[in-house]
Amino acid sequence: xxxxxxxxxxxxxxxxxxxxxxxxxxxxxxxxxxxxxxxxxxxxxxxxxxxxxxxxxxxxxxxxxxxxxxxxxxxxxxxxxxxxxxxxxxxxxxxxxxxxxxxxxxxxxxxxxxxxxxxxxxxxxxxxxxxxxxxxxxxxxxxxxxxxxxxxxxxxxxxxxxxxxxxxxxxxxxxxxxxxxxxxxxxxxxxxxxxxxxxxxxxxxxxxxxxxxxxxxxxxxxxxxxxxxxxxxxxxxxxxxxxxxxxxxxxxxxxxxxxxxxxxxxxxxxxxxxxxxxxxxxxxxxxxxxxxxxxxxxxxxxxxxxxxxxxxxxxxxxxxxxxxxxxxxxxxxxxxxxxxxxxxxxxxxxxxxxxxxxxxxxxxxxxxxxxxxxxxxxxxxxxxxxxxxxxxxxxxxxxxxxxxxxxxxxxxxxxxxxxxxxxxxxxxxxxxxxxxxxxxxxxxxxxxxxxxxxxxxxxxxxxxxxxxxxxxxxxxxxxxxxx
Amino acid sequence: xxxxxxxxxxxxxxxxxxxxxxxxxxxxxxxxxxxxxxxxxxxxxxxxxxxxxxxxxxxxxxxxxxxxxxxxxxxxxxxxxxxxxxxxxxxxxxxxxxxxxxxxxxxxxxxxxxxxxxxxxxxxxxxxxxxxxxxxxxxxxxxxxxxxxxxxxxxxxxxxxxxxxxxxxxxxxxxxxxxxxxxxxxxxxxxxxxxxxxxxxxxxxxxxxxxxxxxxxxxxxxxxxxxxxxxxxxxxxxxxxxxxxxxxxxxxxxxxxxxxxxxxxxxxxxxxxxxxxxxxxxxxxxxxxxxxxxxxxxxxxxxxxxxxxxxxxxxxxxxxxxxxxxxxxxxxxxxxxxxxxxxxxxxxxxxxxxxxxxxxxxxxxxxxxxxxxxxxxxxxxxxxxxxxxxxxxxxxxxxxxxxxxxxxxxxxxxxxxxxxxxxxxxxxxxxxxxxxxxxxxxxxxxxxxxxxxxxxxxxxxxxxxxxxxxxxxxxxxxxxxxx
Numbered sequence: 001x002x003x004x005x006x007x008x009x010x011x012x013x014x015x016x017x018x019x020x021x022x023x024x025x026x027x028x029x030x031x032x033x034x035x036x037x038x039x040x041x042x043x044x045x046x047x048x049x050x051x052x053x054x055x056x057x058x059x060x061x062x063x064x065x066x067x068x069x070x071x072x073x074x075x076x077x078x079x080x081x082x083x084x085x086x087x088x089x090x091x092x093x094x095x096x097x098x099x100x101x102x103x104x105x106x107x108x109x110x111x112x113x114x115x116x117x118x119x120x121x122x123x124x125x126x127x128x129x130x131x132x133x134x135x136x137x138x139x140x141x142x143x144x145x146x147x148x149x150x151x152x153x154x155x156x157x158x159x160x161x162x163x164x165x166x167x168x169x170x171x172x173x174x175x176x177x178x179x180x181x182x183x184x185x186x187x188x189x190x191x192x193x194x195x196x197x198x199x200x201x202x203x204x205x206x207x208x209x210x211x212x213x214x215x216x217x218x219x220x221x222x223x224x225x226x227x228x229x230x231x232x233x234x235x236x237x238x239x240x241x242x243x244x245x246x247x248x249x250x251x252x253x254x255x256x257x258x259x260x261x262x263x264x265x266x267x268x269x270x271x272x273x274x275x276x277x278x279x280x281x282x283x284x285x286x287x288x289x290x291x292x293x294x295x296x297x298x299x300x301x302x303x304x305x306x307x308x309x310x311x312x313x314x315x316x317x318x319x320x321x322x323x324x325x326x327x328x329x330x331x332x333x334x335x336x337x338x339x340x341x342x343x344x345x346x347x348x349x350x351x352x353x354x355x356x357x358x359x360x361x362x363x364x365x366x367x368x369x370x371x372x373x374x375x376x377x378x379x380x381x382x383x384x385x386x387x388x389x390x391x392x393x394x395x396x397x398x399x400x401x402x403x404x405x406x407x408x409x410x411x412x413x414x415x416x417x418x419x420x421x422x423x424x425x426x427x428x429x430x431x432x433x434x435x436x437x438x439x440x441x442x443x444x445x446x447x448x449x450x451x452x453x454x455x456x457x458x459x460x461x462x463x464x465x466x467x468x469x470x471x472x473x474x475x476x477x478x479x480x481x482x483x
Numbered sequence: 484x485x486x487x488x489x490x491x492x493x494x495x496x497x498x499x500x501x502x503x504x505x506x507x508x509x510x511x512x513x514x515x516x517x518x519x520x521x522x523x524x525x526x527x528x529x530x531x532x533x534x535x536x537x538x539x540x541x542x543x544x545x546x547x548x549x550x551x552x553x554x555x556x557x558x559x560x561x562x563x564x565x566x567x568x569x570x571x572x573x574x575x576x577x578x579x580x581x582x583x584x585x586x587x588x589x590x591x592x593x594x595x596x597x598x599x600x601x602x603x604x605x606x607x608x609x610x611x612x613x614x615x616x617x618x619x620x621x622x623x624x625x626x627x628x629x630x631x632x633x634x635x636x637x638x639x640x641x642x643x644x645x646x647x648x649x650x651x652x653x654x655x656x657x658x659x660x661x662x663x664x665x666x667x668x669x670x671x672x673x674x675x676x677x678x679x680x681x682x683x684x685x686x687x688x689x690x691x692x693x694x695x696x697x698x699x700x701x702x703x704x705x706x707x708x709x710x711x712x713x714x715x716x717x718x719x720x721x722x723x724x725x726x727x728x729x730x731x732x733x734x735x736x737x738x739x740x741x742x743x744x745x746x747x748x749x750x751x752x753x754x755x756x757x758x759x760x761x762x763x764x765x766x767x768x769x770x771x772x773x774x775x776x777x778x779x780x781x782x783x784x785x786x787x788x789x790x791x792x793x794x795x796x797x798x799x800x801x802x803x804x805x806x807x808x809x810x811x812x813x814x815x816x817x818x819x820x821x822x823x824x825x826x827x828x829x830x831x832x833x834x835x836x837x838x839x840x841x842x843x844x845x846x847x848x849x850x851x852x853x854x855x856x857x858x859x860x861x862x863x864x865x866x867x868x869x870x871x872x873x874x875x876x877x878x879x880x881x882x883x884x885x886x887x888x889x890x891x892x893x894x895x896x897x898x899x900x901x902x903x904x905x906x907x908x909x910x911x912x913x914x915x916x917x918x919x920x921x922x923x924x925x926x927x928x929x930x931x932x933x934x935x936x937x938x939x940x941x942x943x944x945x946x947x948x949x950x951x952x953x954x955x956x957x958x959x960x961x962x963x964x965x966x
Contacts, residue, residue, distance in 0.1 A: 076644065097582045097585060103579060
């Protein structure tokens with residue numbers, strides 16, 4: 001952990017040059033290494049991966065406690081299986097990697113490397129699902145998926161190997177049960193992003209932009225510091241399209257054979273990209289305590305001959321570790337305490353404990369906070385309780401800051417024609433739901449209609465006046481460019 | 484969990500027809516589904532995957548506590564990177580899946596789908612490793628790897644998508660440090676297989692059969708119920724071959740630039756295959772408590788109107804779950820207690836709690852054991868302590884049974900010429916280490932020389948007499964056919 005760097009103090013403003021800030025923090029904090037020679041494929045460094053594993057755990061718990069079971073389906077999909085649902089093939093065919101053989105052998109049938117797992121899963125569900133007792137079926141898997149992205153790639157945010165795709169799939173006897181499942185999925189995702197203190201809009205994607213093979217889908221969208229939208233996750237009602245393509249039927253209690261109704265939903269490592277971009281600041285990363293690989297860094301302030309201070313610090317480190325707190329004692333003699341303060345702030349550690357002679361003599365420690373609140377000195381008996389309180393306060397701080405960030409990145413207007421093309425940020429404006437009006441909005445803003453707003457963390461004024469198309473609005477629309 | 488099956492009692496002898504036993508138990512216990520239409524690629528079912536996740540956790544802990552850090556390297560490797568080490572290319576080229584493009588686009592350079600990650604990792608290590616402070620470097624990753632196996636595939640044991648390859652890689656400043664690392668790795672693997680109660684031979688692979696690109700390697704080999712050997716894991720000393728191919732050098736403290744020394748070692752889901760095959764019996768699976776997804780199944784013996792018994796059982800289930808014991812209450816009214824006994828025995832659950840009127844009245848439970856030891860009735864206050872004792876006894880039982888199994892599957896002889904070709908089992912016989920003698924042994928046994936025995940769980944007699952080649956033996960050799 002204690003990598004030795006000749007580090008200059010990290011000082012960059014994410015709002016003035018986000019691409020630079022983002023690239024530099026990924027490098028300095030050792031999240032991913034982008035020097036691997038395949039475009040859109042990055043190496044995950046231990047520190048970044050630890051944070052990602054924490055995020056995965058939150059989602060796994062949410063899925064398990066709502067009755068989803070983990071399974072694993074193969075990565076490679078025969079062309080005949082991949083091609084069964086025509087909209088899906090149309091939507092994903094061009095960006096799917098294809099294996100035709102090895103160096104020395106050509107296969108009889110091409111294998112498609114999963115861009116997402118509908119086809120491989122539903123091939124099996126055709127075999128598994130027989131009767132009503134097999135429903136609902138709720139499964140998830142955590143897998144790498146591959147997409148030959150034609151849009152510009154960005155580390156973690158838009159990549160050609162998504163290494164942490166958590167995809168859940170469900171099958172139900174009735175359309176109503178599938179709708180209920182969509183609600184459960186929305187609630188799972190709300191809890192997930194809320195626990196990471198990320199604010200989001202939930203939009204319903206317009207029909208002309210719906211997931212390939214789906215009836216409709218919801219997207220969770222947040223704003224990045226450059227004003228671009230980031231799709232954090234999708235919740236998709238597949239209706240019976242795949243059921244028909246894969247012939248997934250069950251014998252209902254009325255003795256009739258019926259197609260199932262299906263849903264699916266997925267999130268990826270993008271979530272961590274959003275955490276980095278939205279919570280980070282001029283000093284570098286700022287990781288919420290729930291996912292910080294190191295929740296507390298302990299920095300002894302001691303000369304080389306003051307081993308008693310180091311020992312005292314070690315004792316506290318052990319005590320915190322035993323209490324399940326992720327703690328790191330930085331007793332590296334090669335760096336000054338000041339250097340360490342900057343370094344671990346840059347790494348996003350939410351709380352730092354400073355221990356010198358005075359702390360040792362008084363059985364206390366001094367706690368410094370990544371949010372910049374005043375340092376406090378507490379007795380070691382109170383330490384664990386105090387840390388938990390501080391983390392709650394830090395959560396509040398991050399949540400509020402993130403909402404402020406989102407407000408800053410969002411323009412709410414009923415006169416979109418006045419803001420002009422290419423303005424930074426997401427735009428919210430009244431809409432009547434028509435494609436005609438959406439196209440006009442895209443034309444005047446130079447951005448894309450992302451969908452009808454179903455839920456907003458920013459209070460929207462009541463709808464009035466007329467839309468750009470001169471019609472009466474009945475909803476708000478989210479407009480933006482996305483990663 | 485409580486899948487409803489019209490299940491006949493599982494009754495198969497793994498020694499009389501292992502392929503049948505193995506295939507049937509994978510199906511009945513829902514470990515993997517082999518009906519996916521790509522040869523050698525199977526679907527992991529939730530129950531099998533849960534057991535596998537437990538096994539992964541054991542290895543992750545062992546690697547983390549010895550200072551290995553988890554990273555993640557991309558799945559796809561450009562041809563130019565994959566081809567750098569010539570022995571490796573020679574060894575793996577023919578069985579590596581190749582991506583040449585998508586449905587609509589051909590790439591400029593072919594991408595190789597990792598069969599193992601030396602090349603992708605060491606490309607980066609060339610960038611990362613600069614000085615002595617960067618060493619030792621100890622990393623691991625848990626990934627899916629792909630091998631176009633030409634040998635016959637078997638579910639979990641020999642597959643074309645290995646979905647749980649835990650590969651560790653290290654780099655060191657000196658050859659001595661690399662040797663030390665080999666020892667650490669051997670110890671990690673011993674602890675790992677010991678904790679799963681699997682007996683193994685450690686062999687040093689003969690030079691003509693060493694891992695492509697390595698100096699030498701050790702294999703952990705066990706015997707399956709059909710007498711075939713199963714390689715459970717490899718520990719490989721790579722020397723400086725890859726360091727030279729990838730130009731991985733560091734500036735030593737003497738100011739000179741030197742190539743690093745490297746090691747790597749890996750295990751896969753095969754470990755679970757061995758657990759299933761070696762511990763299983765006529766009744767089905769028998770999972771060691773440490774990895775059993777369900778450690779205790781509770782079966783209430785109650786009529787539908789005896790809800791008080793169900794409630795009592797539920798209370799006990801909750802109490803066990805709170806204590807961190809993986810518990811399942813099977814209160815499904817559709818099956819008889821007898822059916823449930825067979826079913827959960829087949830699923831390998833190590834301990835069963837039976838609760839009827841008598842238990843409720845006396846504040847007791849009755850514990851039945853998968854090893855067939857006598858049922859006992861204990862007060863609920865003693866239950867958790869008693870379970871832990873029983874699991875220790877079950878571990879002893881499984882360990883001893885596995886050693887007996889290995890003895891049964893192994894022929895120790897100094898007259899290999901007398902046993903003839905194609906006899907079932909592994910053969911251990913004196914050897915002088917020469918290729919000439921190895922070839923003669925392979926000729927007369929019809930099996931393969933797997934390597935010099937470094938460690939054996941079966942006591943071997945002291946070496947004497949002459950080898951088949953009429954030379955003085957100085958070691959034992961393990962011979963067999965393998966999966």
